[in-house]
Amino acid sequence: MSANRAVSPREDAQKVFQVLRAGGIAILPLNVGYGIVAADPNALNRIFTVKKRRQHKRHAMIGSFTLHREIHSLPQYEADMVKLLTVDLDLPLGVVAPYRADHPMMKRLGPNTLLQSTIGDTLAMLVNGGQLQEELSQLAFQAGLAILGSSANLTGTGAKILVDDIEPEIKASADIIIDYGRQKYSNPHPSSTMIDFKNRRLLRIGACYDVIQDALLKFFGIDLPDDPGRHVSFPGHTIAPKLQW
Numbered sequence: 157m158s159a160n161r162a163v164s165p166r167e168d169a170q171k172v173f174q175v176l177r178a179g180g181i182a183i184l185p186l187n188v189g190y191g192i193v194a195a196d197p198n199a200l201n202r203i204f205t206v207k208k209r210r211q212h213k214r215h216a217m218i219g220s221f222t223l224h225r226e227i228h229s230l231p232q233y234e235a236d237m238v239k240l241l242t243v244d245l246d247l248p249l250g251v252v253a254p255y256r257a258d259h260p261m262m263k264r265l266g267p268n269t270l271l272q273s274t275i276g277d278t279l280a281m282l283v284n285g286g287q288l289q290e291e292l293s294q295l296a297f298q299a300g301l302a303i304l305g306s307s308a309n310l311t312g313t314g315a316k317i318l319v320d321d322i323e324p325e326i327k328a329s330a331d332i333i334i335d336y337g338r339q340k341y342s343n344p345h346p347s348s349t350m351i352d353f354k355n356r357r358l359l360r361i362g363a364c365y366d367v368i369q370d371a372l373l374k375f376f377g378i379d380l381p382d383d384p385g386r387h388v389s390f391p392g393h394t395i396a397p398k399l400q401w
Contacts, residue, residue, distance in 0.1 A: 168334050169291035176303060180331035183308045183322065186218075187286035188248050188363040189315030189339055189346040190322060192330065193218055193305030195296075197269045200304060204272070206329040209311050215273040215304035216250065219281040220293040227261065227279065228253040233401070234353040237376060242284040245371055247364045248341060250350030255279040261302045273304055278354055285348070288334065307347055315346035344383050356399040376401060 172182045179196035181203060192207070194200045200215060217227070221242050230238070230253050241247045254277045255262055265273065273279060282289070296303045307315040308322050308330075316322045319335040327333060339346075341363035349368050350360040361383050372378040378401050 163336055165286075165288040165291050169288055169295060172288075172292055172332060172334060173295045173299075175332045177299070177301065181329055183319070183327065183330040183333040184288060184292070185286065185334060185336040185339055186248075186282065186289055187284075187339055188282075188341045188348045189317050190308040190319060191218065191282075191285075191305050192308040192326065193303050195301050195303050197266055200269060200272065202329060203305060206325055207306070207309070207311050209306075213306070213311070214275060214280060215269075216280040216282055216306060217273070218285070218289055218293060218296070218303040218305060219283055220290050220297075221283055223293050223297055224251055224253075224281055224283050226297070227255050227259055227281065229256050230254070230353055237353065237372065237378075238283065240375055241368055241371060245367070246284065247367060247371075248282065248284045248286075248348050249368070250280055250348040250360065250362070251283050252278050252280045252350060252352040252354070252359065254354055260300050261297075264300060265302060269304070273302075278352065280350065282348055286339075288336070315342075317342045317346050344385070351399075356401065358399065 172184055175182050176195045179199055181192060181194045181199050183190055183192050192203055194203055224238065238251055241249050292303065308326055309316050310323050317339040319333060344365055345362045347362045349362040349365045352359050358380055365383055369380040372380060378399055
């Protein structure tokens with residue numbers, strides 16, 4: 157991106173969407189770090205290969221609160237938690253929840269892509285990942301096209317908050333790279349904090365975790381474990397006991 161180029165999430169979302177709809181791969185800024193995404197099954201397979209991902213790993217959907225409400229099915233209590241964190245407090249969040257198998261966007265996924273993107277009846281979705289993601293999600297929703305992906309990095313190396321830090325082979329795999337510079341949420345870890353709202357488990361400690369921890373305790377009485385720190389879990393993944401609510 158040139159020094160005098162204005163940031164335009166709406167225009168950039170249009171460019172990215174055209175690439176994805178044509179079967180390409182995009183690297184784009186999410187406020188929790190850079191992501192690598194696609195919509196075409198072959199392109200998603202290429203992402204798996206270049207990232208050196210193990211087959212048990214899953215794609216996440218690039219979404220929004222609107223798309224979360226469309227795709228996910230949660231009881232009101234859990235739905236209120238998601239709304240508190242992503243809408244009322246404007247925090248990024250990885251939401252794992254049961255998906256509506258009869259939704260047109262899910263029905264459009266082929267069996268292999270569905271298998272690579274779900275665990276049982278649950279699907280992970282990044283909600284509130286920034287303005288570019290919101291614009292892209294709206295285009296995807298209007299077209300009925302699911303956009304899936306993960307962080308733009310080799311597996312196990314941690315999410316990147318600068319394009320310059322992304323490994324060369326990852327950047328070489330993309331048909332378009334949108335560079336907005338340093339992404340704002342990387343404390344205590346890059347990538348999103350992820351909660352499985354069906355099985356009541358904290359899956360990953362990520363961006364804004366201390367705020368999420370405080371909010372769930374204050375408004376719902378849910379006591380999340382303290383962050384053990386990057387020296388214990390560099391990518392922020394955790395095996396937490398079932399949360400009590």
